[in-house]
Amino acid sequence: MLENMLFRLRWFKEKIDFKLKGFGDSWKVFTHLTVEERLLLYHLGKKRPQGAVFVEIGSYLGASSCFLAAAAHEREGVLHCVDTWNNEGMTEGQRDTWGEFCQNTLPFSDKIMTHRGKSIEIAKMFKSKIDLLFVDGDHNYEMCKADMEAWLPHLKKGGILIMHDYGWADGVRKVVDEIVKQKQTDNGQVMQNTYWTTL
């Protein structure tokens, strides 16, 4: 009971901070991330160094992108959004989500660089070292594993890795257990459907 109240209070404070900074419209973007998971992205992003490089694999309609971009704004950093914007691997079926993403992330357009294509192909061309990597692309085991193999070499030592859908997607959980846990430098943390750790 007390733990639950403290949990809610903690995220309420973060929600107020987010709103006061003028990012309130981000709440309107449809997503499967909970309120707390969106705030967690913002919270972890704000703790990254000045000029930090954030990468998001799987941006969909731009909800999580807005929360990461808000943190990038505060750290004078940049967010790279990687997606086919063709709803790959989504239960609702394939469709072009590019227009909705652009519209929803318009307030952060100066903080976001988009990379449209298959994530493992984008990884081959990616040149920057990453401070924060958020993975929310295809949750199938082989695809998620391929994403890890392609993107983890770009993560800075001490960089943070955040994986969504750890709670229900067997593929994501298996990748965390088999690959991430071998490389992480802390015990990893879980909140709701999200796993994060420092590598």
Ligand SMILES: C[S@@+](CC[C@H](N)C(=O)[O-])C[C@H]1O[C@@H](n2cnc3c(N)ncnc32)[C@H](O)[C@@H]1O
């Ligand atoms: C679960 S959604 C992402 C949700 C999003 N983070 C949010 O805030 O709601 C997964 C996204 O990953 C993209 N995706 C799936 N497989 C991909 C791949 N191999 N390369 C690039 N994008 C991919 C889909 O097009 C979709 O937009």
